[in-house]
Amino acid sequence: MSIPASSDVHWKTNYGEPVITVDNLGIEFLTGRKRSLSLREIIFQRRMTHEKETFWALKNISFQVGRGEAVGLVGSNGGGKSTLLKMIAGTLLPDEGKATVREGVAPLIELTGGFIAELSGRENIYMAAGLHGMSKEKIEERFDDIVDFAGPKVRDSLDVPYRHYSSGMQVRLGFAVITCLDEPIILVDEVLAVGDAAFREKCYQRMEALLEQGRTLFLVSHSEGDLLRFCTRGIYLKGGKMVLDSDMESVMKAYMEDLLGVPWIPPKERNAEDALYNRRDRTAKGFKVE
Numbered sequence: 137m138s139i140p141a142s143s144d145v146h147w148k149t150n151y152g153e154p155v156i157t158v159d160n161l162g163i164e165f166l167t168g169r170k171r172s173l174s175l176r177e178i179i180f181q182r183r184m185t186h187e188k189e190t191f192w193a194l195k196n197i198s199f200q201v202g203r204g205e206a207v208g209l210v211g212s213n214g215g216g217k218s219t220l221l222k223m224i225a226g227t228l229l230p231d232e233g234k235a236t237v238r239e240g241v242a243p244l245i246e247l248t249g250g251f252i253a254e255l256s257g258r259e260n261i262y263m264a265a266g267l268h269g270m271s272k273e274k275i276e277e278r279f280d281d282i283v284d285f286a287g288p289k290v291r292d293s294l295d296v297p298y299r300h301y302s303s304g305m306q307v308r309l310g311f312a313v314i315t316c317l318d319e320p321i322i323l324v325d326e327v328l329a330v331g332d333a334a335f336r337e338k339c340y341q342r343m344e345a346l347l348e349q350g351r352t353l354f355l356v357s358h359s360e361g362d363l364l365r366f367c368t369r370g371i372y373l374k375g376g377k378m379v380l381d382s383d384m385e386s387v388m389k390a391y392m393e394d395l396l397g398v399p400w401i402p403p404k405e406r407n408a409e410d411a412l413y414n415r416r417d418r419t420a421k422g423f424k425v426e
């Protein structure tokens with residue numbers, strides 16, 4: 137599929153200029169539990185209703201991202217990664233601080249990507265692209281490319297309600313749509329894990345092409361390979377706090393060592409290590425090592 141030619145757009149200009157500024161961001165959620173009142177509150181403050189318990193899903197988060205950067209967000213489940221992406225996308229508002237985003241954002245944060253279950257795939261393409269400011273003519277021009285990228289199963293189901301799509305078909309259509317938009321910032325949450333291997337590889341090539349054009353990428357993934365392939369910078373979130381903001385390899389090392397409690401070796405060195413182990417193994421077994 138032809139993604140918009142870089143000559144159409146200004147993504148390549150002012151490379152590195154700040155496009156996202158997150159300043160002391162915080163958001164508080166209800167836990168769903170109710171806190172029991174203390175005797176002091178009941179007697180002296182005359183409070184009778186139970187207070188709902190809250191927690192900070194993100195607290196004191198500050199960083200800046202420059203145009204053209206590819207940032208990987210890492211952290212274990214519940215660390216706050218998706219919440220942060222939603223705040224950058226503007227679908228969640230902070231309780232503290234602010235996220236300033238200076239350019240348009242194409243988010244694929246949830247599998248359903250903001251698509252409407254009752255509408256068909258075709259209607260959802262028009263709706264999603266239209267909401268991002270694309271004219272009807274431009275959508276028509278790109279329609280076939282979007283559907284080609286999404287694959288034959290999606291093409292055959294274009295007039296079927298989106299709620300009948302399998303999770304793989306949903307992510308195919310979602311990724312095809314968001315990556316054909318002209319938005320300079322792209323947010324991709326773990327969703328790619330749902331697609332099959334061939335589709336994932338197609339998505340990777342598309343992401344490489346978008347980065348090549350100078351777009352800015354935020355990628356949430358639990359895949360070490362994906363993060364190291366695409367991201368030059370990493371942010372590690374743990375329990376809603378930022379643990380580290382550094383180059384992707386250092387962030388991956390900090391996260392993996394924290395998670396697994398053993399030294400982490402970057403894949404490129406690991407292969408050499410593995411080769412060495414194999415060599416040792418073969419030597420130990422009496423094979424001749426050249």
Ligand SMILES: Nc1ncnc2c1ncn2[C@@H]1O[C@H](COP(=O)(O)OP(=O)(O)OP(=O)(O)O)[C@@H](O)[C@H]1O
Pocket residue numbers: 165166167193211212213214215216217218219220
């Ligand atoms: N709307 C909400 N209301 C209440 N709690 C929420 C809401 N959204 C998220 N949370 C909670 O906020 C915390 C952070 O969730 P978030 O989805 O951002 O984590 P994550 O790092 O993306 O996790 P995962 O790797 O599992 O996707 C979790 O404890 C989650 O249960």
